[in-house]
Amino acid sequence: MSDAKIVGGSDADIKKLLQLHEDYLVANGKFDWPAIEPIWSKEPHATFFNLNGHTYNGAEHWSRLWAFYIKNVKGSYWTPYDIGGEIRGDMAVIWCHRNSQRNWVGTTAQPPRDIHYQGQEFVSRSTMVFHKEKGEWRVVHAHFSVGDSGERPGGV
Structure with a gap:
């Protein structure tokens, strides 16, 4: 990730984020909820948009999705x-x-939603918004999306 282009923030914040x-990413590949729980915000207004087209309100709601996926998906x-990315104050x-x-x-x-569950490689997009809770960075919003099969950045 040394080629990441992050604007603003201290070196320590960039490294931590x-x-x-x-x-x-590591936890997501295994649907490892104990590994993701300290990353996700515990704030009730935290909202996550997933590839399946659904909205999840709060980390507990998101955890139910992972409980479903760990039984049904090999990631x-x-x-x-x-x-x-960009870091400004307590938001990134x-x-x-x-x-x-x-x-x-x-x-x-x-x-x-029937999207890419047959082992084929696909490209998705990720936007994760972090804020500081008690001095620690936590994801308060994430938006994951997927395009058509084979989509690459920079298309017209």
């Missing part, structure tokens, strides 16, 4: 590129594109 971003590491945003693949392994449930 990029580490939290990486920690999220992988979501390799980031084009990482950018980190964005990137991500390459990934996953497989639906559930036998009693169906995907909430």
Whole structure:
């Protein structure tokens, strides 16, 4: 992540935010809720938009999605590129594109939206908004999206 283009903030804040971003990516690949819980804000107004098109209000709501996915999806590491962001005071945003693949392994449930569950590689976009809670950076909003198969940045 040394090629990340982050504007503003101290070197310590940049390092910490990029580490939290990486920690999220590792946890996400395994649907490891104990690893993500300290990254996600506990504020009740925290809101997360997921690839499935649903909105999750609060970390506890998001945790139920992961409880569903850990039983039904074999994930992988979501390799980031084009990482950018901005830090201003107690707020920061980190964005990137991500390459990934996953497989639906559930036998009693169906995907909430039929997007990229057959092991094919796909590109998604991630925007994570952080704020400081008791001096620690936490994700208060995340927006994940996916385009058409094979989409690459810079298209017209």
